Amino acid sequence: MSRFIFSSSLFLILISLSLWREGIIIFNIYSIGIIFLYATVSLLSLFYKKENPYDFLLDIIFISALIKSNILYWDYIAILYLFPIFFSSFFLESGFTILFPIISLATYGITLYTTGMYTFQDLTVKLFLNGVAFFAIHIAGKTFARKLKNQATYIARLEEEKRKNEVFKRLYRISADLAHEIKNPLASIKAAVDLMSESDTCNKRLLELLKRETDRLSVVVNDFLMLSRPLDSHKTDINVKEMIKQIVESVRCMYPQKKVKLVIPDENIVITVPYKSFYSAVSNIIKNAFEWSKTIVVISVSCQKKILKLCVEDNGPGIDEETGEKVFEPFFTKKKDGTGLGLAIAKRVAIEMGGRLIVSSSIYGGAKFCLEIPIEQKEENDESADSR
Template sequence: MLISFQIAGLSYAIPRLMFILAVYSFISLLRLVVFTKKIHYFDFLLDIVFISAMVYISFGVYSYLTLLYLFPIFFSSVIIKTKKIFLFPVISAVLYGASYYISGVITEKESILNISLHFLSFSLIALAGDNLKERMEKQEQHIKNLEEEKIKMKGYERLYRVSADLAHELKNPLASISAAVQFLNEGRNDREFIDMLGTETKRLTTLVNDFLLFSRPSDAPKEDVDLSETLKSLVNRPDSDKNSDKKITLNVINNAEVVANRTFMEVALNNIIKNAIEAAKSEVRVSLIRNQKEIKIGIEDDGSGINEDIKDKIFEPFVTTKTNGTGLGLAIAYRIITGFGGNIIIDRSSLGGAKFTIVFPKVMQ
């Protein structure tokens, strides 16, 4: 505004006008430096006061300066969350009328009409701003509702997909059990059918238990869990499912604690370690490091890695590349770890296989 007034020659015609603008610019800059967080009534009141000062100084010379009133009135009705939309139009009209009063022409018919028309225009622009604000708020609420509906629909879609996958997984062992029962009813007491019943029943039990663990909420009792001790116990404990011919290297620091449920955390880490062991050719590395902000667990193998086709779906239920896998191990691990505030990142291992990095924010002491 200083530059535009300088170009228009107002600095030469009315020097005091440039002084008013200089003072206004200084106060506005000081306001922005000291209070930077939000706009308040003071900002619009400051605008109106200085506009009134310019109108008074240029009274009867540059009448178009009254158009500047419209800017603070409009933006105040849009930005400030209040129903008192006529506050600034009234203040503007009063200060504008004060110019006529000081000049001694307030009683003239033309002056009263001029002030009334200005107040009408101020009120209309305030109503327009308030109407725009209401439209914007309704639009924001509509967008928010659409986003919530989209999230809800994604949840239903995932539920339908998981339900269909679960039904499919249950169908195969139930078909085998049904066939075995039919043969036994026919008097064929072959050991093969009895073993089939045992195998498929065990498979169903495992599948149901895994699904219950996956669906269980993460509001389990929490405590301080030492991840270094948990990893040591998981790697060193006897486990018939582990391949004894594969080398497991453990490199962990001590006293790395997170707030979680100990049993759930053991299940999650064991699922990832077990998955790495099964995918590895000869070696698995488990590491634990800590810095000022986070705790990281790295589990990597020298296997063939994860195909790009399923990389984005690897933590979804029933996604598996194993012949006899349920596809719930990594899904359970992801649900537990994210439920306790952590995250899992998949990357390529320096060994050639897959690397799972589990990240927890460090607990503030």
């Protein structure tokens, strides 16, 4: 459509330039014929759904023909080469778009050479300057297209994550009702089993089985309540470095053969968040990494633009794309003794705190979990000033 509008209005522009430079209207039948042909082809190209290389090649030929037919205005018309070069780089993903600035420069040079109006030195200078402009606009078009594509991908990912978070929120509310419905009869069953175990006539083996299974179910229900429980309303100041060290020491004793690497800034990062909820989320992520890692767990922390980013990586088997879609769902687990609620709890805490928890592949070969939450960071200098 823009080509058709441009070609239709170009005739009026040429008339305006003629009046400005010569004082009279100059009609060039050759130029008018070229413009009419270009407008016709542009109109036909509207029926194509997508841009194709032939459209931009047509633009270059059209501009070269205009320069040839109306050489007095070449300094104005030559600027038009920039448009097909830029938009071909922007719309077409093929690497062959580098040919458009080359073709433009070649046709432009041949057109000027055939006029016989320029010396070899003048022609070389003009081609060099225009060549720099042509290739620069080509690079600009490619860069702009790449940035827009990355931005569109990022926005689509955020929209998909937002949609999933809404599903998780509804699931958490259902979990709360379900956990409360199960907890009371489970407590009654457990009490009855304890009373029956005091009798000498009952099958001790069967009672032990009932007791073991009720205890396991109690753990699941407690985790379910943790999943559905509202975040702490009370916020406290937390030294992130010290809290991570405490969690690592408590988990590491269960996996003494595994190493841990901490990548944490030297300065203390003190944030104000609900302690229990934040501690639960971080500990579940770190515990999951220790359980799946082969030899090493890497924990890194950074704080930029009021966003705390905590990443936990391992060198375990990793997570494929299909598993990555389900890993935060309650009860989804590939561990024999797992309840499948640890990462779901961490995900829920991240959502409720206005952040996100994402999973990707680690450079160490395993999985990488990144927790990002907006925080109220307290400066240590401010704390010192308050104490004084």
